[in-house]
Amino acid sequence: MFPPLREELRGVEPYGAPQLDVPVQLNVNENPYPPSEAVVDDVARSVAEATRTLNRYPDREFVELRGALASYLGHGVCAEQVWAANGSNEIMLQLLQAFGGPGRTALSFAPTYSMYPEYARDSNTAWVQGRRESDFALDLEVARELVERVRPSVVLLPSPNNPTGTALPPEAVSLLCEAVGESGIVVVDEAYGEFRRAGVPSALEVLPQHRNLVVTRTMSKAFALAGARLGYLAAAPEICDAVRVVRLPYHLSAVTQAVALAALRHAPELLGKVDQLRVERDATVAWLREQGHQVADSDANFCLFGTFADRHAVWRGLLDHGVLIRETGPDGWLRVSIGTAEEMTSFKHALTAVTGTAG
Ligand code: PMP
Known part of the structure; x- marks a missing residue:
């Protein structure tokens, strides 16, 4: 069989989240602030x-x-x-x-x-x-x-x-x-x-x-x-x-x-942005809980929330609103990276619209 790949690598897809060009990218836990x-x-x-x-x-x-x-x-x-x-x-x-x-x-x-x-x-x-x-x-x-x-x-x-x-x-x-x-x-x-x-x-x-x-x-x-x-x-x-x-x-x-x-x-300046993201993260966790979602306590720049009977439909619905998050974690859960305040507002609007219809 060509190419003569190691047995255990045959048919394996390379790792990677979709790199899609959408307005709000909250899928790979990047820092949303470009360098100053x-x-x-x-x-x-x-x-x-x-x-x-x-x-x-x-x-x-x-x-x-x-x-x-x-x-x-x-x-x-x-x-x-x-x-x-x-x-x-x-x-x-x-x-x-x-x-x-x-x-x-x-x-x-x-x-x-x-x-x-x-x-x-x-x-x-x-x-x-x-x-x-x-x-x-x-x-x-x-x-x-x-x-x-x-x-x-x-x-x-x-x-x-x-x-x-x-x-x-x-x-x-x-x-x-x-x-x-x-x-x-x-x-x-x-x-x-x-x-x-x-x-x-x-x-x-x-x-x-x-x-x-x-x-x-x-x-x-x-x-x-x-x-x-x-x-x-x-x-x-x-x-x-x-x-x-x-x-x-x-x-x-x-x-x-x-x-x-x-x-x-430039560590002090960059860590200042980390503080902003931590505040945004805590606000996102609180907001998701207010909406009745389960949210794992987060010490990171993302949070895991759920659970959805059809998480793929929610993921897809968000994407249709221009918001890319990650379909990962245990069944029914989704992960959203913390972006700027504007990006999180887009995420919240999109999630409200999608769970109103798909949830
Ligand atoms: N460890 C964990 C837990 C991660 O989530 C990631 C990237 N998402 C990495 C390591 C690797 O990050 P990098 O190679 O960019 O340093």
């Missing part, structure tokens, strides 16, 4: 500077960027504890390449980010999925038992979780790090970490206590830089060194490094 003129100018100047030496390979160890990311994270994290790649998707694949592999198992808890099983498949790692409770939290005793039974090499725990928005308390992270022990790593995927509600701590708080803990972040969401592809992790230096063994040479281009460094210089 100040950010555009700084990025453009930095890229022009980087262009002067594009005949050379970039700094393979991206020392300056690792230092800047470490300062941004705080919590006593230093440059040797930081590693970066082209999006946290690549970070996760590198972790699976280094710590997964044949004879090893990766574990997560459903419903969760749909790329995880793909990283496992692509690194020939066995994949086991436990379940979350009906409120999408983890039952820690059930999780611990599963860890003890499966003995995973990698546990993937998004916090806040996608698609539910649920954050994990640091005690849960500590309990799982201890249950996994030194024969595995626990990856807390904080892609949406900056959107947590006040008082919900990051797993970075317990990083010094656990050598096997990896906290991943991305500049795609809080830094409004999805197009630049920059994800990173904080972990023990030994873990960064292990990932360096599997990374491709010069995987992080000089242009990417320059763009990320420029955006980090």
Whole structure:
């Protein structure tokens, strides 16, 4: 059979949400605010500077960027504890390449980010999925038992979780790090970490206590830089060194490094927009509940709501009103990313119109 693809990849569709050109795009948890003129100018100047030496390979160890990311994270994290790649998707694949592999198992808890099983498949790692409770939290005793039974090499725990928005308390992270022990790593995927509600701590708080803990972040969401592809992790230096063994040479281009460094210089401005999105998120959750919908508590820049007997009809109806959301999560639920106030007004009008007729 041509092409002579690996057996398990035959007939598999590439992952990806529909990229449709509609007025209100609330389907892939992007930040709705494009970079300000100040950010555009700084990025453009930095890229022009980087262009002067594009005949050379970039700094393979991206020392300056690792230092800047470490300062941004705080919590006593230093440059040797930081590693970066082209999006946290690549970070996760590198972790699976280094710590997964044949004879090893990766574990997560459903419903969760749909790329995880793909990283496992692509690194020939066995994949086991436990379940979350009906409120999408983890039952820690059930999780611990599963860890003890499966003995995973990698546990993937998004916090806040996608698609539910649920954050994990640091005690849960500590309990799982201890249950996994030194024969595995626990990856807390904080892609949406900056959107947590006040008082919900990051797993970075317990990083010094656990050598096997990896906290991943991305500049795609809080830094409004999805197009630049920059994800990173904080972990023990030994873990960064292990990932360096599997990374491709010069995987992080000089242009990417320059763009990320420029955006980090504007962190306070960009995080101001995150605050606006958190307010809009809380207002959206409250509004959906007022309309009688069920809504999962959200610490992210999206919320999961439902339930609909025919969620596809609701999704389709919204699209007919020019509003694209995501048909994902458990049966009957839909996920909407938080956009600008105007976009959320369009979403609310469209949902009212659609559930009035289709609900
Ligand atoms: N983790 C989670 C939970 C996500 O939802 C996403 C993207 N939607 C990612 C990681 C990957 O993001 P990126 O590769 O843009 O950093």
